[in-house]
Amino acid sequence: MGQRRALPEDRMLVEQLRLQLGNIGSSVIPTLVVAAVLVGVLHNEANELALSAWCAAIVIFKLFLAWDARRLLASTIDPADARRLLWRKVGLNLVDGVAWGALAWAALGSTTVAGSVLVVAVLAGVAGSSMSSLAPIFPAFVAFGVAELLLLSSKLWQMDDPAYKTLAGASVLYMVALLGQARNGSRAARRAIALGFENLDLVERLRVETDHAQEAQRVADEANLAKSRFLAAASHDLRQPIHAQGLFLEVLARSRLSPEQADALANARATWQASAEMLDTLLDFSRLEAGVVEPQWQVFALQPLFNKIENELAPQADAKGIVYRSRETHAVVHADPALVGLILRNLVSNAIRYTEQGGVLVACRMHGEEAVLEVWDTGVGIDPSQHREIFREFHQLGNAERDRRKGLGLGLAIAQGLARALGQELTLASVPGRGSVFRFKLPLQRGGVVIEDGSGRDATSARASFDARVLVIDDDETIRTGMRQLLRAWGCECDVADSIEEAQALARVHRPDMVIIDYRLREQRSGAGAAAALRAEFGDDLPMLLITGDTAPQRLREARATGVPLLHKPVLPAQLHRAMTALLQGRELDSTFAWLRSADGERVEAP
Incomplete structure (x- = not known):
């Protein structure tokens, strides 16, 4: 990291002044209350006049300080005026410290021992609280604290009781300790102000970089749109000859062929099937990228769809020696059955492809007003670092050689796009080596629990x-x-x-x-x-x-x-x-x- 740039001192003083001025308002009510309580507790015939004058001075001066702070905060402080305002602030706090210290001369010696203890405690507390509020401007606290505590200690030293002289010495030590803490607080405030300015500079740089990134994103989006248009056009143009090829292969399959020719035909048909499936995948992806997928909303039961997908894909699982199960459900949802079927087919095909032992489970859970569709597998699992990448188009795990028998790497991207077309999000939970579960939600139709009809496989x-x-x-x-x-x-x-x-x-x-x-x-x-x-x-x-x-x-x-x-x-x-x-x-x-x-x-x- 580079060195922190030094801020102009006047700019720093402006922020210190604003920080300290903002602390004044919260001290007005406590000051008025303390002054009133002290007069009520300490006054007697000997000190009534002095305490009343002290209380009036404290109240008037505190109200003036609050008014002055509000006025300055409402205006823009010119950095050129910062030093003048700083010394003005030091002078005002010197007067405030003298006013508080005058309490010792007005009350000590004319009240009870308990009253004297109260006076010392209040002045010590006022000095401590002012340390935190005046810390942003260290000279202002020095003026206040030294004036108040020197007046207190001088009065205590003047009294004939040795105990009071001890308190006078303790007051001086307390003042020294507060000055040290105030200095540390002032340094912390300056560091915080400097950090705030650095953050503002960083925000500005980020704004500029964000503008540049948005422009780059716009260019990338245009390129991506061009790619999508090409894929859509290529998919369309290639389907015609592939379809014709399939017809000719079917004609050949009905002819008399030698064993070698039959074997060659089987390979050709397998290659044709793979090509057709890739084109179908590209078409689905192109439709999504082009934004032409519009859900046809209707109410339908999930179980017939589960049965259909199981009939289609269970043979693939059987061929690999793994178990395929779908959980019986009575859920009725409001969605597009065609899109939901495409999502499930992609997820189930993906699960079968990456599962070598164990099984695949398709299930539906009720959660409030939603049906949560889940596809579980006991396959290879997916490392957490890949959880976002696998939804990217053409991204495949464990297929660095790009074996087309493992597909194009579009299945999960298509499933995610279809889920978003339905206003949902496809989520993943997975443990490497243990398996994965993909989930998406659909809105339940009210009263959507139905009795199984006689057409299902488990009627x-x-x-x-x-x-x-x-x-x-x-x-x-x-x-x-x-x-x-x-x-x-x-x-x-x-x-x-x-x-x-x-x-x-x-x-x-x-x-x-x-x-x-x-x-x-x-x-x-x-x-x-x-x-x-x-x-x-x-x-x-x-x-x-x-x-x-x-x-x-x-x-x-x-x-x-x-x-x-x-x-x-x-x-x-x-x-x-x-x-x-x-x-x-x-x-x-x-x-x-x-x-x-x-x-x-x-x-x-x-x-």
Whole structure:
């Protein structure tokens, strides 16, 4: 760093004066109160006239100082007048110090010992408080402090009591200490003023640099727009021959070919497919860059979209030997289903591409008036330093050789752009080596929890009905509503509770045939506690099922220790139906009901 530039002294004095003048207003009321109290406590026949005159002088002079400070602050102080005003300020504070010191001569010797102690204490306190308010102008404090404390010490020394003479010496030492502290305060004030001027200079330089940066940004934006137009045009012009190529390849595929020709054709078709996918990606990106993506808002259920994406992309996960799951949801949202589908496809494709073991999970959580869509994977993870970069176009992790089988590096940029087109933001949480989760929010449609229809892959109409009363304990209102509707669709009588106490009360009125409990409840309570309380009252043979969204190994081990079968969120309706059927028939659950890997890689299974 360079050396700090010295400021002109007059410029520095102006700021010191303004800083000190600004401190005067806050001392007016305390001064008036102290003066009145002292007169009320100390006056007697011997000193009544002297104290009254002292009080009048203090009040009048303090009001004058406040008026004078306000007047100067309201005007512009010319640096050329700074030194004259400085010495004027020193003179005024000398008078103020003499006025306060006169209290010792007006009261000491004519009041009680307690009154004398009060006088000494007040004058010492006034000197101390003035040190902080006058510190910006050190000569002004010297004038005030020396005048006040010298008058006090001289009066104390004049009195015949040795104790007062000792106080006189202590007053001199106190004055010396205050002068040292005031000098340090004055230096600190000057440094602060100098730093303030440097900051102003820095702000000005930053403003100039910002203007230059904005101009450079404008040029870059124009270049980026030209690039986007080129990509859009190139994408359009290349689609025609690529489309024709695909037609010819399909014709060849229907011809009689030798094994070598068939193998060559398969490679050609794979290359054509990759080219077509790249063009589709470029087209999506170009549309975003051009700002022509306009959401077509409508109300739709998420589950059919989840099912469609799973049908499309699950085979890719199967080919890599990883698990693909989508959590069943009853959420109904207000958005553009086409854009939401594109976002999810890009996120899921990206997750499958970078996951070599474990799995990919697509889920939806309710959060207030919003649905939070999440795509989880157990892939390579992303270093925090790359969290911003991966949303940049053509940026890829682990593809320095630009292998086009790994895509163009546009998927996340497109997903982010589409999310912003919907007025949302795509967020990322990731741990290198452990996996990632991408999230974006959509507005829920009011009353958007719906009963599953018969068209879904897990349609409730295809399931056997139950003749049972089920008690559900969950602190999430949306889940309680969804569970009640689902279980009633299965023929169950369903009671729902959000706490252990409410569940016990409902169970006493209608004894349940089965209890389904969320593991994490409000107030740091757990499903294990709820299970223990209900078993203590209704017996150990009451069928129970725990459901957990926790993946922490310790929490999962705690859940398993209860001996209650455990399902992991998200639970598909088919999975829940099979679990309920087994428990109500008195059968045990096997480990197929618990797909999930905990953070330390341990396989978590139902007991």
